[in-house]
Amino acid sequence: MTLRLKLMAGLVALCALGLTIAGTASAFALRSYLYDRVDQQLGRAEVLGRLPVATLLTRPSRLDRAGMERAVGPTDYLVEIRRANGTVLRVAGSASPPPPATPLLDVAGRAGIGGASGGAGGGGAGTGTGSPRSPAPFTVVADRERYRAVQRAFPGGTRVLVALPLRPVADTVRRLVRIELAVGAAVLAAVAALAWLWLTRGLRPLRQMVGTAAAIAGGDLDRRVPAGPPRSETGQLAMALNAMLGQIQTAFDARVASQEQVRRFAAEASHELRTPLTSIRGYADLLRAGMVPADEADQALRRIQQEAARMGDLVDDLLYLAHLDEQRPMRRVELDLADLVRDAVADLRAAAPQRAVHAELPPSCPVLGDPDALRQLVGNLLANARVHTPPDAAVEVRLRAGGPGHRLGPAPGGAVLDVIDHGPGMPPEVADHVFDRFYRAADSRAQGRGGSGLGLSIVAATAQAHGGRVEVISAVGTGSTFRLLLPPDHQLPGDAVGLTAPGGVGAAVL
Template structure:
């Protein structure tokens, strides 16, 4: 497996490489442009010098000192002048750089009209005609090449200095810019190395307000948000596991009691310790405990279905009809209890009719089991502003303050030895939650209990 360099080093090297390429391109372009400019300027000077030579040639070529006048005009300079008469006489005049070793006219390309670089590349020259004479004016290219060489050396030195300074500055800027990534890495490594449940409260530290417009800022916010959600999810899972352990323990206890009772009755029957007169009562007690155990199992199965398949039916249901039927069923079980229903003519809500009947049945059964038979019960249904409110209230002894916050927990009962399984209100809470509603209980110190639930009623 090929090892990759760290991100900081890769970014730094790529930045320096791109800068070096940019400097090389800029230097090459500037050198080429300068050379073209110098050649063009030299050609202009050569054309001017050639025109001057043509203009002065008759006077300068006459006399005893052949070419002396032209030499006086051109010198001191770097120009080289060669004059060839019609009879082949050659006159050569050199400036400060002296004369080249070979005659430039002898190597002049045939048909050349403008300034050209002579063979060997040492001179730039132009030829003109004055009568039958050919005049060549040349200028050495060494000064131009020296200028270009000096420029290239300066550019190389400046480029190296720029790369060194950029490397130092880039290293500091990358270290500063990637510091949040190092903190993210440190936090992730710490979480991975330890117990997630113990260290997930850690967050990526920030030195100042995080700028969510930058990539690192958004990454920091995303990582901290992710850690927060993971911590919340793990805490919820821990609470769920704790509730599950308590639920299993409570369920085991609740089922153990009727099972133990049934086994005890069966043993006394098997051993013949019950008289014929007491046998019906023993059988009735065993059947009652079996019925109680069956009710607990049914409630547990119902809660399990709500946990695994919380989505209930959502069809039009009239809460007033459900409340009236449920109150009639409760009075059929306990005819002597005073009961009132305060409700409008209709209150349609989307929901599961069987589940909502279960809610009313559990609330009224809770009243029946925990209040005296003569205690009045009041059922109120209100339907307004897109919400249906149901209140089931009684004037009984109320709920102990220590139990008020646990009424909707599973197997929660004020008296562990009393009637019921402690699952009724838990089922109510689960059904109301599945209908996107809420349920609360109000039990003032003076007595009385009111269970209030609300569910959405968009058609109200």
């Protein structure tokens, strides 16, 4: 059973219940009102033919049938008089149905209602005793006809019963019930039709959501639920579903990208490790087969050692990046970044004494971070400038206190480090990928200074692990600027964990 049918059935059932309660209450109210009217008529039955009943009883000329018929007249009254000798005189008004075969006095006497002085009343077969001046009405059933009656006892043993038939009351109530049933059926039919149309329109957003879910299940991840009124439940549900679908799509895209990055990383790492392994295996096979002359054996062993060292460095870099990718908590201590940069500049001057190196460093630049990780970061930036620029290209190193409160400038408490080389620069398509792992420009490979392709990816990952970032600005013919921005201490994450480099798998040109 669909939700629309359930809601419509529930609405119709509630309407039917309300109509039933209202109809029942109105029928009982009308019945009670008509019973009160009958009781009032019986109260006025003390006077028949403009003469009190007691006067009729004291005038023998009026106590015969003809006199009683004239007194009762064209009414609904049924009058029964039981004389002291036991005879019963019964007279029914011309508007009353034929009297029952058994006198009502006998039926009331056998049922024990009415009482000797006037009796039982109230809506059915209860008994009660009234005073001679105010007899209580009661209900008596004879020949399947219901009568409302009062009776009184007079001196001398005479008893008088005056009754009115309840058939008009029953017919009136029955007609009201039939009218209510017809009107109720028409109302329920109209309610059902209107409810069907209203629910069809109201549940249209849910059907659209079902269609959207089916489309998404079929692979259309860009599909979204049509927005509805923001104050309605369906509109709020649509907004919540769209937000959830956006998060799911983002997570799915991230998962696909991560899987692709892992696959590419594994393929590239295998490729990078295969080269030194091939060299080591080749030299080892030559030495074992005795195919290397004695004077070249040391050279072969040196090449094996170089390739093994290269492979060791590559494995160390991969393990370090894996450590950052696992987002393990990093050691955070207060350190002077100016001292680290000063040492790295000295190393650069020692490695390339012919290169012009200019450094602008403050006396101190306190930051919060891992000393070993930041030392490797700064060393990689300077080594990248040394390896990928001509020997006569000048290198400038600038450090200033302040962190990246936003991209427009520094904020107090952090640091900004610029490593500027005046080399050939990089085209945009190369600059966009310098932080991708294992990325090396074609000219770098051709000139034999491609490196492992992991140096700058380690820089980017380490910067993100410290809550900062690294940027590159480069143009062909003007050189390149690598900028490291470390945030103020209060902007660092509480647990300062290692993060993956931009784009998931970062890279290098080192």
